[in-house]
Amino acid sequence: MMAGSRKRPREAWMQAVHCLIETVGDCREWQGRMSGKTPVHSAPAGFAFEGSKAGATGVRGLIYEERHGTRVPTGHVIRMRCRNDRCCAIEHMMVMTIAESVQEMSRRGELQTLKAQPGRLLAARNRPTKLTMEIAREIRLSTNSMTKEAALRGVTRQTIGLVRAGKLWPEAANGASVFSWRPAA
Numbered sequence: 001m002m003a004g005s006r007k008r009p010r011e012a013w014m015q016a017v018h019c020l021i022e023t024v025g026d027c028r029e030w031q032g033r034m035s036g037k038t039p040v041h042s043a044p045a046g047f048a049f050e051g052s053k054a055g056a057t058g059v060r061g062l063i064y065e066e067r068h069g070t071r072v073p074t075g076h077v078i079r080m081r082c083r084n085d086r087c088c089a090i091e092h093m094m095v096m097t098i099a100e101s102v103q104e105m106s107r108r109g110e111l112q113t114l115k116a117q118p119g120r121l122l123a124a125r126n127r128p129t130k131l132t133m134e135i136a137r138e139i140r141l142s143t144n145s146m147t148k149e150a151a152l153r154g155v156t157r158q159t160i161g162l163v164r165a166g167k168l169w170p171e172a173a174n175g176a177s178v179f180s181w182r183p184a185a
């Protein structure tokens with residue numbers, strides 16, 4: 001399956017996991033299989049974590065472990081602040097106990113008003129498109145720190161960074177032609 005790869009099998013498999021994650025707005029959306037509201041991927045024995053059996057494993061847990069070098073603590077779950085079921089963005093993860101997660105759901109009104117969710121979800125997914133070209137220009141010209149600019153605009157530091165690097169709204173860059181514009185990969 002991983003023929004031709006010089007990487008160790010676990011690394012190659014993890015790379016394949018990353019290839020199934022796509023940037024959508026501020027979110028990183030899983031393009032693979034879902035188990036209910038949870039992104040999952042099938043893992044050979046011992047790939048999800050040491051001693052794990054072959055089978056579906058949660059993608060968020062893999063991303064979390066990769067970043068933090070440790071598994072999500074026992075008795076804890078990952079919840080996404082963006083409410084996006086397919087999202088695997090490490091920045092959107094909240095690690096909490098199961099009891100806390102129930103409180104959190106209730107606090108957000110998820111249990112009572114299920115229809116409130118699509119609105120919030122849309123807001124997170126569409127965030128970068130909330131920036132007009134005009135605002136993108138202002139962000140590029142501003143001398144504010146990324147943190148200050150992000151707070152000012154109500155977007156993440158990552159978005160500000162992408163705008164300044166010309167990866168988001170490159171058509172707003174000085175001298176850019178609308179004809180040469182391509183969305184960032």
Ligand SMILES: [Zn+2]
Pocket residue numbers: 026027028080082083084087088089092124
């Ligand atoms: Zn997200």
